[in-house]
Every structure is written in structure tokens, then in C-alpha cells.
Amino acid sequence: MLQSRLFAKTSKNFPKDEESINAKYLLRAGFIAKNSAGVFTFLPLGLRVLNKISQIVREEMNALGAEELLMPALIAKSYWEASGRWNVPVVYKIKTDREEYGLGWTHEEVIKIIADQFILSDRDLPQAVYQIQNKFRMEPRARSGLLRGREFLMKDLYSFHKDEGGLGAFYESAKSAYLKIYQRLEMPVVVAEASGGDFTKDFTHEFQALVESGEDTIFHCSKCDYAQNKEVAKVKAGDTCPKNCGGEVKESRAIEVGNIFRLGQRFSSWFMGSYGIGISRIMGTIVEMSHDDRGIIWPEAVAPFRVHLLALGLDKSETVKENAAKLYETLKAKNIEVLFDDRLVPAGEKLFDADLLGIPTRLIVSEKTGIKIELKQRREKDSQLLDVAEVLQCLNS
Ligand SMILES: [Zn+2]
Known part of the structure; x- marks a missing residue:
């Protein structure tokens, strides 16, 4: 590619309301352009990076045995009403003369209805499908560049099992697949226990990249893999590790770059799991983690060019x-x-x-x-x- 022919150019200016490192560098370098708060265009250079991240995620999902599909972003009100999530504050609602829709912020409702058509008995189980698609969430504070978008690219995987044991085994395989993804992205992560939020009463697991500019706080052991999100943690910095490994609990700022949920039978009669990775958020996180005072330092696996x-x-x-x-x-x-x-x-x-x-x-x-x-x-x-x-x-x- 000839740089003189690039559609986008570098610039010395960037919007004053973007304070984060990732937004500053990605905007100035011409990887993204800002459309409105939390809404960005991926310019040709930025799209190359985004596609490379997507491809790594796709390869590991395929290796896990999951099949790719694509669901709609426009989801009728009846789907959300059936699950009791029409009035969740993050939903963007669209009203026409005849119908009401919510823009997809997650897809348990849609995949459940589709799965009902094809999973007729236990013999059709287990199943796992995923998509890579834009999601919409009404974020009140969207000032962190790609870290907290109102429209963002996400990979979401859904699995169906006949019993809790099947779900548990797949959940562990998905966790390993996720760790492989972060390894390929050269992104060290801590797997932290967290609350299930709107999804589940069980603990869920978050993949947290330790970055000073992160919005999350996690407590994690200096020696073993013990880690909990601040929301659920019963320890504080300086405590001895509850796993009795001899390590000390440390407090760190982090960016959540993935999460996995055991939904059980919350949405369907089968045992269901839901597994997310924010692709565009990962792009922003890489910049937060890997830069100096002159600009971005891309890891080779996702760099726009070698x-x-x-x-x-x-x-x-x-x-x-x-x-x-x-x-x-x-x-x-x-x-x-x-x-x-x-x-x-x-x-x-x-x-x-x-x-x-x-x-x-x-x-x-x-x-x-x-x-x-x-x-x-x-x-x-x-x-x-x-x-x-x-x-x-x-x-x-
Ligand atoms: Zn420990």
C-alpha cells in the first residue's frame, strides 16, 4: 500500500472531549474517526487491525468446535418482553407506526428462539454457535474511545447442553480458548470472578487486562491465579491470599476484555452458556497497554502492516x-x-x-x-x- 494513496491521513488535532490515550492516538493516526460520543468509523487502517483481531477470535472459536452465524441487530420488542429485559436501561429503542424494536445489546433472546427450531431433543446437544457483530448499548459516559462505545464490535458465543456437567466442561474449554486468544494478542490477562449482573446469580469470569487507565478494580494474588472483581471481593490489598498459597493480595486497575457466563436454565429448558469478547474494545485496550509518548506500538499479530x-x-x-x-x-x-x-x-x-x-x-x-x-x-x-x-x-x- 502506498501511503500517499491512503484514504485517511494523520492529524495533529483530535476532539477535545476525548481524554483517553486510545482515542487520542487512534484518531490522530487516522485509524478511526469520531461520529458522535461512543460512535466511531473504522478507517481503512483501523479496519485492518479490527479484522485481524476478529480473525484470531474466529480461529479459536472454530477450534473450540463452534459454528459461526449472524443474527439481526434489529430485534422485535416481543423478544425482550419474553425475557423481561425490555426495560433494561442500555437498550436503544426504535418505534415505527406499527412496531417497536430494541437494537441488540446481547443476543440470548434471539438465539434461544432459533435454537428452539433446531434443537428438538437431547440427541441434538451439545451445540455452540457464535457471531461477530455490532452491538448497541446506551452508555451514559462514552468518553473512553473504543473502551466504552455505544456501538461496538463484539464476538458472542452461545452454547447449549443437556445438563450442568456438559455446560461446566464446555465452560472450561471456552475459558482455555479465550486464554489462547489473549496470548496470541500478546495481552496478559487475569481471570477474575465477578457478579453476573443482569444475566445470572452465579459467579461469572472476567478476563481482565491489567492497565493503569482501566475502569475496573480487581484484587488478585501475587503468586497464584486467585482474582476477584472489586464488586464481589471479600479481600483487600495486603491480605494474605485466601487460597493459602503464601502470596499477597494486590489491587490493580484493569480493562475487562472478555467474560463468560453459565446461564443455566435462565433463558431455555437446556443448560446454556454465554461468552463475550469485545473486539473493538480489545483494539482500544492494546493501545492503552502498548504505546509510548510518540505513538502506538502494535503487536505483530494485529498490526495494520508488518x-x-x-x-x-x-x-x-x-x-x-x-x-x-x-x-x-x-x-x-x-x-x-x-x-x-x-x-x-x-x-x-x-x-x-x-x-x-x-x-x-x-x-x-x-x-x-x-x-x-x-x-x-x-x-x-x-x-x-x-x-x-x-x-x-x-x-x-
Ligand atoms: Zn494465591
Whole structure:
């Protein structure tokens, strides 16, 4: 991709009412555009990241044995009335001359009705289906960029079992699948017990990414996997671990990036589980966790491009122009995703934008590098001067 041809551009300005790091950097770097509070457009660069996160989630859901489907966002009032959730405060309601709808903020009601058509007896169980879809929730405070959207992308999985034991076993497999997803995203998480909110009276599990800017507070052990959300915790910071592992309870701020619920028979006559992951929230969380004072630092698995090729002094040197163009073609031929900064702008501006965009590997071709190429990882301080073969070797390892 040629940077000069990108639909969106970097900018030095961003809306004053967006205070979070993720909103500031994603808006300035041209990954997202703001439409209204908690409502964003994913621009081409941002959509590349979002799609990569979705694909990782999709692969792990398929590996779990779940099938993908797509339910509507427009859900008739009768569905919500049947479950007693029409008057939940987060529902966006739409009224026409004839009908009333609620925009989907979750899909237990819809999947239950559909499952009734296909699950006719215990012999049809167990089943698990998921979707990746925009959800709508009326958030009173939507000022945290992608962390708390009014419209946001989510993966929701629903499972059906004939008994509690079947649900319990699947629940544990889903938990493992989730942990694999966060591992692939290079996102360390703590699995915390939490309250079921509107869904269930049982404990649920939240996957919490430890980030200073997080809205949640969790108490977790310094040594073992004990962790609870503040809402349900019966410990405080400094206590000895209730699991008697010898560790100490610590208090941390965190962002909830996934949750799993054993719904039991709350919605259907079968034993049902519900499992969510906020895809767009994960994108915001990655930025909150992985940035410096110059911009974003994307993990390789979700970066919009693997390589950012910068040609410095393009307008002054034919050699730079030729070498950079040749390298660009070589990388493309090797199927390496590359963004080529071919813009006729000062070197300082290119370097500034490269740090802001946060693509993992930067390659510089300039008069100074001559026939060599300067390679620098976004996370590292030092760079290396290499020839083309060494660059390719570096990218393959
Ligand atoms: Zn412990």
C-alpha cells in the first residue's frame, strides 16, 4: 500500500472531549474517526487491525468446535418482553407506526428462539454457535474511545447442553480458548470472578487486562491465579491470599476484555452458556497497554502492516527513489504486508508519523543508508544497517 494513496491521513488535532490515550492516538493516526460520543468509523487502517483481531477470535472459536452465524441487530420488542429485559436501561429503542424494536445489546433472546427450531431433543446437544457483530448499548459516559462505545464490535458465543456437567466442561474449554486468544494478542490477562449482573446469580469470569487507565478494580494474588472483581471481593490489598498459597493480595486497575457466563436454565429448558469478547474494545485496550509518548506500538499479530518502508529525500535523489521502489516490490513479492511512505514530505514528518502509526518494523532508505537499509523495530531504540538479504532474513525469523 502506498501511503500517499491512503484514504485517511494523520492529524495533529483530535476532539477535545476525548481524554483517553486510545482515542487520542487512534484518531490522530487516522485509524478511526469520531461520529458522535461512543460512535466511531473504522478507517481503512483501523479496519485492518479490527479484522485481524476478529480473525484470531474466529480461529479459536472454530477450534473450540463452534459454528459461526449472524443474527439481526434489529430485534422485535416481543423478544425482550419474553425475557423481561425490555426495560433494561442500555437498550436503544426504535418505534415505527406499527412496531417497536430494541437494537441488540446481547443476543440470548434471539438465539434461544432459533435454537428452539433446531434443537428438538437431547440427541441434538451439545451445540455452540457464535457471531461477530455490532452491538448497541446506551452508555451514559462514552468518553473512553473504543473502551466504552455505544456501538461496538463484539464476538458472542452461545452454547447449549443437556445438563450442568456438559455446560461446566464446555465452560472450561471456552475459558482455555479465550486464554489462547489473549496470548496470541500478546495481552496478559487475569481471570477474575465477578457478579453476573443482569444475566445470572452465579459467579461469572472476567478476563481482565491489567492497565493503569482501566475502569475496573480487581484484587488478585501475587503468586497464584486467585482474582476477584472489586464488586464481589471479600479481600483487600495486603491480605494474605485466601487460597493459602503464601502470596499477597494486590489491587490493580484493569480493562475487562472478555467474560463468560453459565446461564443455566435462565433463558431455555437446556443448560446454556454465554461468552463475550469485545473486539473493538480489545483494539482500544492494546493501545492503552502498548504505546509510548510518540505513538502506538502494535503487536505483530494485529498490526495494520508488518513493515513500514520509509523513503527519505525522495524528491532530491533518484537513487533513493529507485532503491526504495525496488525494495517495495521485493517485499510485496515475498507476501510481506508493507506500507510504503512514498509521500513528498520532509524526513522529520515521515519519522514522526511512523512512530505514531506504530507498525512493528521500520525500514529506511535514504542517501545516508546508500545501498543498505536501516531496520528498526518500533519497540526498540537501536537500529541496524543491513542489505536486502539480511532484511528478508530478519523478517522471516
Ligand atoms: Zn494465591
